[in-house]
Amino acid sequence: MTTEGPRSESLLAHLIELRARLLRASIALLLVFLALLPFANELYAWLAKPLLAKLPAGSHLVAIEVASPFFTPIKLAFFAALMLAMPYLLYQAWAFVAPGLYRHEKRLAKPLLVATVLLFYAGCAFAYFLVLPMVFAFLSKVTPEGVTMTTDISRYLDFVLVLFLAFGASFEVPVAVVVLVLLGIVTPAQLREARGYVIVGIFIVAAIITPPDAVSQLMLAIPMMILYEIGLVAARLVAKRSDATAASR
Template identity: 75%
Template structure:
């Protein structure tokens, strides 16, 4: 009996490892397929990404390449980032297909809306950063450039700066999902979140001051949406908390 049980456990573990390898290979294959498809358009993608800065620079100004290989690696890096963002639904599906058999029915019912919401909020954060925040940031930076100084930005440094902004806003927009997960795990209650609203607002402004350039406008453009998202997360948490948990919380 002991040998049979050990064999069954070993076989189950081997099956899980084979399934994990299969999901990883599918995820990587999908990512690389999109990445290879974007390679011919890498320079166009970079030109599109650089437009918010070029619009704020004096007419005739361009970005520069300090390193010899920057004109090759910067568009390549951008193409991989775009491919990663574009294939995120496929990557999350592979993760879901691997972990779903081990979840309970309630967990399955809640996981899909949370994953979809997290994905949409991340995309919304990146779009908000590109179309609204970057023009304001570059307008501020070009306005404070001292007289006699030409703003000549390296293409690789510019790419790193923009990607950090994208990640900062994309992850910041995940606040409602994080709040709902904390409530569902029982770590906090909606009442505790509501009572901590003042501390949360202070924390939001601290985060905005750290991740954005040193101008008030861009800080407010991150802090105000995060405050609104905090309220949205609070409403969602109140809606999703189990009825028995809500009754215990009120008592």
């Protein structure tokens, strides 16, 4: 009976803190979304630039569904709000988990969280500024004669968001490599030996999640291979530091 009381109180305290963290994260996301909502149409116009720049002069996107001119910009505003609020959302998750971590785990987790956010942003920027213009240039060139390329605004948004998520997630390769090494699942030496299989896997993933053209596949596969090598370097450094820390104890 004496142990159940403190345990239940501790569990209740954790649940209360979790609710508070989730509430703060939700409020922050809502505030950013409301701030972006008046600029939803401008955000969509900015997002459509890579496609409109490759279409013939005077071309426009079309709205097939009746309500899509209203809901599509709102959907984009929510996604943009989620992207902008992501650092604060991750901070709330970190503040909830951090008290249960050891000091060396905190030292390793902080840079990994920062790297996760920055690499995801870098992947989205890479997709917008480099991949999308090249993809739409390719698609506009292969459009048959007599066919007008008129894209629905909702389908276009879905296409771009999928590419953003794909490239953002793919740019997390260094973080994934370091985490695998830290968890002891693999060693840096095993990752180097498996480099050939990893390259094949990267090209398979690139072929699945990119449009069906060689340009976009290469533009995803090549950065992923470079990031994998960066992850190997970081994993070796982390492994050496962990070994030195364990030896000093």
